[in-house]
Amino acid sequence: MEILIIALKSIVIGGLCGFGVGAGAARMFHAPTYQGMGAFRTLGELNSCESDPAAHFSFGLGFFFNAWASSVAAGSFTQDVDHRIIPNWGAALLMIKNRNLEQTLHSPKKMAFACALIGVIVVLFLNTTTSVIPDSLKITATKVLVPAANLLVATVMPVIFWLAALDAGRRSGFWGTLFGGLAQLIMGNAVPGLVLGILIGKGVDDSGWNRVMKIMLAAVIVLFVMSGYFRGFDMKMINSFRDGLSYWFK
Amino acid sequence: MNTQTTINKSFWYADWSFPILCGLLSAGIFAGTHTFYVYGIGAFNEIAFVAMLKSGMTTGDYGAVAAFGASFLFARVIEGSLVGILDIGGALQTGIGLGVPALLLAGGYTLPIENFLVALLTGLLLGMAIGLLIILIRKFTVNSGGGSTFGADVMMGAGNASGRFLGPMIILSAMVASIPIGIGSLLGALLFYVWKKPITGGAILGAMIFGGIFPII
Numbered sequence: 001m002e003i004l005i006i007a008l009k010s011i012v013i014g015g016l017c018g019f020g021v022g023a024g025a026a027r028m029f030h031a032p033t034y035q036g037m038g039a040f041r042t043l044g045e046l047n048s049c050e051s052d053p054a055a056h057f058s059f060g061l062g063f064f065f066n067a068w069a070s071s072v073a074a075g076s077f078t079q080d081v082d083h084r085i086i087p088n089w090g091a092a093l094l095m096i097k098n099r100n101l102e103q104t105l106h107s108p109k110k111m112a113f114a115c116a117l118i119g120v121i122v123v124l125f126l127n128t129t130t131s132v133i134p135d136s137l138k139i140t141a142t143k144v145l146v147p148a149a150n151l152l153v154a155t156v157m158p159v160i161f162w163l164a165a166l167d168a169g170r171r172s173g174f175w176g177t178l179f180g181g182l183a184q185l186i187m188g189n190a191v192p193g194l195v196l197g198i199l200i201g202k203g204v205d206d207s208g209w210n211r212v213m214k215i216m217l218a219a220v221i222v223l224f225v226m227s228g229y230f231r232g233f234d235m236k237m238i239n240s241f242r243d244g245l246s247y248w249f250k
Numbered sequence: 251m252n253t254q255t256t257i258n259k260s261f262w263y264a265d266w267s268f269p270i271l272c273g274l275l276s277a278g279i280f281a282g283t284h285t286f287y288v289y290g291i292g293a294f295n296e297i298a299f300v301a302m303l304k305s306g307m308t309t310g311d312y313g314a315v316a317a318f319g320a321s322f323l324f325a326r327v328i329e330g331s332l333v334g335i336l337d338i339g340g341a342l343q344t345g346i347g348l349g350v351p352a353l354l355l356a357g358g359y360t361l362p363i364e365n366f367l368v369a370l371l372t373g374l375l376l377g378m379a380i381g382l383l384i385i386l387i388r389k390f391t392v393n394s395g396g397g398s399t400f401g402a403d404v405m406m407g408a409g410n411a412s413g414r415f416l417g418p419m420i421i422l423s424a425m426v427a428s429i430p431i432g433i434g435s436l437l438g439a440l441l442f443y444v445w446k447k448p449i450t451g452g453a454i455l456g457a458m459i460f461g462g463i464f465p466i467i
Binding site: 002006009010012013014015016017018019020021023024026027028030031032033034035036037038039040043066069070071072073074075076077078079081082083107108109112119123126127130131134136137138139140141143144145146147148149150151152153154156157158160161163164165168172183187188189191192195198199201202203 | 262263264265268271272273274275276277278279281282284285286289290291292293294295296297298299300301302304305306308309311313314315316317318320321324330331333334335336337338339342343366370384385388401404405407408411412415416419420422423424426427431435447448450451452453454455457458459460461462465466
């Protein structure tokens with residue numbers, strides 16, 4: 001029964017995503033006059049297939065196997081489903097009949113409907129085939145993946161963002177270190193603070209201490225004060241300092 | 251590029267339709283996060299990024315993934331409106347698909363992620379808001395020239411660099427889980443490397459196969 005519900009949901013999800021991706025990808029060929037949606041790499045790859053349906057199909061197929069493996073392993077489609085598989089297979093479908101680019105790949109209307117169909121098929125296939133995998137295998141995947149992900153979130157990401165902030169210039173380094181450290185103390189993870197630090201540092205580098213940057217800095221400070229208050233950091237800090245002092249004055 | 255002479259105002263090309271297209275795509279992506287949250291399948295993103303959400307779901311701390319998603323969204327919205335191409339991966343798949351759900355879950359609002367219809371609606375509205383914002387920024391910045399990207403490139407570089415760490419770390423944690431699972435993970439990663447695919451997928455698949463044959467008791 002659950003698999004039927006998953007299948008129905010997959011059809012809706014695939015259709016919606018395909019429609020948006022198709023229209024957005026076709027509109028990319030008319031950017032910047034019209035606002036498109038996709039990615040520069042998608043644009044380049046679609047062009048490199050030179051209106052050959054077989055090239056579009058096999059390009060998508062390579063990423064499809066990877067997306068399938070990733071879905072089986074961790075339930076994640078990879079970004080390539082929206083970026084590469086749907087637009088390329090949609091283009092291939094249209095080009096079987098007609099190789100004129102203006103009437104196929106560059107037409108948002110045709111791409112939207114072709115990609116909606118492809119989206120339904122791809123999402124339905126990925127979700128239904130991966131939901132029948134036995135639970136014992138999924139338990140192993142969770143046992144392996146979750147500790148690795150925790151390590152990634154708790155240690156690797158803060159370090160990488162911190163180094164990136166230090167390398168991005170003296171201002172990002174300073175604000176990144178300050179806010180990163182405070183975020184680790186208050187929120188339990190340094191990444192939010194490091195991101196805000198880079199934002200402020202690079203913003204000031206590029207545009208100076210103008211009104212926008214001052215408002216942004218004030219907003220960041222308010223954010224820290226508020227989350228410190230709501231997480232009870234102020235009391236914890238006062239208590240830890242008091243405990244330390246009472247050691248000397250007892 | 252040769253369409254500049256005649257500005258096409260039909261639905262398929264107009265500025266006003268962009269928020270609708272963006273909303274439909276976001277509805278699908280947000281609902282994909284819903285299926286991941288409920289059934290463990292169907293998130294529209296890379297293993298490394300989805301793993302961060304998974305880590306939040308088990309530990310209850312969504313701070314890192316929320317900041318990661320929100321920073322991508324912010325950066326890509328600015329970039330997308332300036333260059334005319336909105337990056338689906340950063341803005342919608344990572345920002346709306348991971349960052350916003352993480353923010354909602356961190357705040358205790360589980361309904362938009364647990365209920366399919368509410369998920370679709372939430373995604374639609376968020377996507378339309380993003381699309382509208384981009385069109386507004388476009389109108390606003392068309393004459394004022396380039397501005398600051400607020401270190402978007404630095405953040406995205408760091409984000410992608412941290413994703414690369416997951417592969418080796420999966421092998422390490424597989425080896426902690428048990429010897430057969432560790433060996434399976436190692437073989438899977440080697441196979442994928444030789445096959446020129448990212449080793450993360452191979453490491454997990456190898457661990458799963460060996461974990462199925464030699465379960466942890």
